[in-house]
Amino acid sequence: MxxxxxxxxxxxxxxxxxxxxxxxxxxxxxxxxxxxxxxxxxxxxxxxxxxxxxxxxxxxxxxxSEAEKAWFNILMTVQGVGARVALAILSALTPSELSSAIALQDKAMVGRANGVGPKLAQRIVTELKGKVPAIGAVDAGVLGLQAALGEGIAGGNVADAVSALTNLGYSSAQASAAVARVVAKEGEGTATERLIRLGLKELSV
The missing domain is CATH 2.40.50.140 (Nucleic acid-binding proteins)
Incomplete structure (x- = not known):
């Protein structure tokens, strides 16, 4: 091969x-x-x-990259995802962005890809929760977020905080990494407003 x-x-x-x-x-x-x-x-x-x-x-x-190749193979394990759809997803999202979407259960982000409807996007984030390619190229902040939250499913407060930071212009990977560091220090039950405020401090360092 x-x-x-x-x-x-x-x-x-x-x-x-x-x-x-x-x-x-x-x-x-x-x-x-x-x-x-x-x-x-x-x-x-x-x-x-x-x-x-x-x-x-x-x-x-x-x-x-090896990260993109690894995600291609992982995506192909989901029913309804063939090579064409997997490439469409990887055309819309970088490996780090895809990792963030899975960690945050963000079906809307996955749904940006051509040919991916709401039902398929939901299946992808659900079936792949906690699954991240075991290679160093995957964003460390996303891995930290998944580790902090157990199975890779973010609570509503964490997802809202990451969403707020991305709305301020930060990338999904940057926002996930910042919130992951805050969660590791403060705990996953921290209020959304505090997560946002402390996340901004992390991003300004």
Whole structure:
């Protein structure tokens, strides 16, 4: 099986890239975020690969990071999520944002992806609660939030605090990390207003 490709970017398609490895071009289907992260045609690139083999085809899926590849495989364990939907989710959310959405049970965030309706978004956050790829690339703040809250399901006060901080312009990963640090010190029963205030202090450090 192919685990990683190192070569030159040959060309781009709407949903895939061709990587030239020693004169052999491999076609890898990618998320929008991976395609945007790749260098220009003719430049060196490294793409992490998941190989799918079926009776009628062999298809390569490419990822910019091990975290994205890991989330792709985790998403595929959910009923109703195939490769196309998994790539759509990873096109809409970074691995850290997806980790935050699962930790906070935020189906609306997952529902941003094309082809993901409310019911499927709910199934994804429910079935994947507490499941985070066991690799260092996943946002440490999100892991801290999940550890602080047990199974990875945030209480209403925590979810509200993270939402308030993101509304102020901070990313989901930043907000989750800040609230995680506050929860670790103050406890998960801390009032929403206090979580927001102390979270802002954490973000200003």
């Amino acid at each position: 192919i685990g990683k490709l190192k070569g030159l970017v040959d060309s781009f398609g709407e949903d895939h890239v061709l990587i030239d490895v020693g004169g052999v071009c491999y076609e890898a289907y990618c998320s929008g975020k991976t395609l945007q992260a790749l260098p220009r045609v003719g430049e060196a690139a490294v793409v992490f690969i998941e190989t799918y083999v079926r009776e009628d085809m062999i298809r390569l899926f490419g990822f910019a």
